[in-house]
Amino acid sequence: MSVSENTPMAADRSVFLRSKIKIILTGSETKEEAEAALRAPINIPRYPHFNDVHEQRVHMKQKLAAGFRLFAKFGWDEGVAGHMTFRDPEYPELYWVNYFGQSFSQVRASDLVLCDHSGAIVRGNYTVNKAAFVIHSAIHEGRPDAVCAVHSHSMYGKTFSTLGRKLLPITQDSCAFYEDHSLYDDFGGVVYTPEEGEHLKSALGQSKAMILKNHGLLTVGSSVDEAIWWFISMERCCMSQLIAEAACTNGFEGLQLIDHEVALGTRGNVGDKQAGFFQFQPMFAQIVKEQPDLLE
Structure with a gap:
């Protein structure tokens, strides 16, 4: 943005x-x-x-902190796993990220750490998750349009990922991801090597979201708001499809899919960057009202 x-x-x-x-x-x-x-x-x-880049930076840090608080509220934190990053608006080769070991429920805007592509600390007094920067540096490098990237081990996302396939267009919400998410089906353990990061970058392509088999979900966006919203929405779509398949006697083959042209048209309405940005605003307002210290 x-x-x-x-x-x-x-x-x-x-x-x-x-x-x-x-x-x-x-x-x-x-x-x-x-x-x-x-x-x-x-x-x-x-x-x-924004009147200046400082004002924009503060705003983006507050939005990212709000994302962490929402994830904690939804129960999408898993120990020290999970991370969100955004490009600094003045130095786009540098990234703000949550520091390693901090609970999502306690993240404030001032707690975020600024790092370079290698994960070295530029601003801040804490270290960061190595896997975070193997994943995020590769994603940001391959996607100059991606201002923010989000990854967490949310329950339904990681559960759906074990199926090794993409979401189906079974609801209006899932149409946001129709032919706009990818599958990374080569799980090799915790992501520590640059080679693994390159594979992730290649698998994501130009999609806004990716299912990492046996791992979880990853989303990107042209704003912090958009990337966080896509993750929230995709997690819920995974939940919806898992419930729907469980209700069918013959699995996903019993689901009624939305027609291809209708799904594409619906994606144009609910899956563009403006929709992603504005869908996040009510949640941001809600969590700030409940937990105003996140803005600090």
Whole structure:
């Protein structure tokens, strides 16, 4: 997300503008107030505008911290496993990440560590998970458009990954990933080698999400918000499909799939970067209200 980006939500399909119908809500407003209401602007959701790169950096760190708090709230933390990174807006070759060993439930914006491609610490006093940077440095290197990358060992994501196949278009939500997620089917243990990182980068390709067989999920986005939302949504899609398959007597072959053209069209509505960004905003507002210390 650039400093100047303030594009409104795309959506002639998502928002309505002011009606021209003239009414007066009897007992609730005067004639003058009713006329003023017709002239009042409609607040259309927009990307934030930043006055400088420092303001943007703080905002992005707060969004990432919120992502960790949400994951902890959802029970998607697993010991010291899992990590999220985003490119620094001033130095895009450097990345902010959670430090190794900190509970997702305690991450604050000020706790994030700035690292280079090798995982060496540029700012911060804690070390980072080596696997985090083998994975994330390769992903960011291969995807210049990926501002943020998210990976965690969430329950339904890692469970679905054991099937060694992709999500099916069985719900409107899963259509967001239709023909836009990949499968990495060569699990080789904890990711420590650069070669493994290269394989992950190749498997992801230009998709926004990937299922790592016997491991879990990974998502990327052009904003912190988008990458976190795709992970949340994909985890829930894995949950939905596992439940649906369990209810079928003949497994996934009994599921009613959404037609190819309809799935593609639906992806255009619910699977683009604007949709990913704005879907995250209510969750961000909710977790900040519940846990305001994450902004520190």
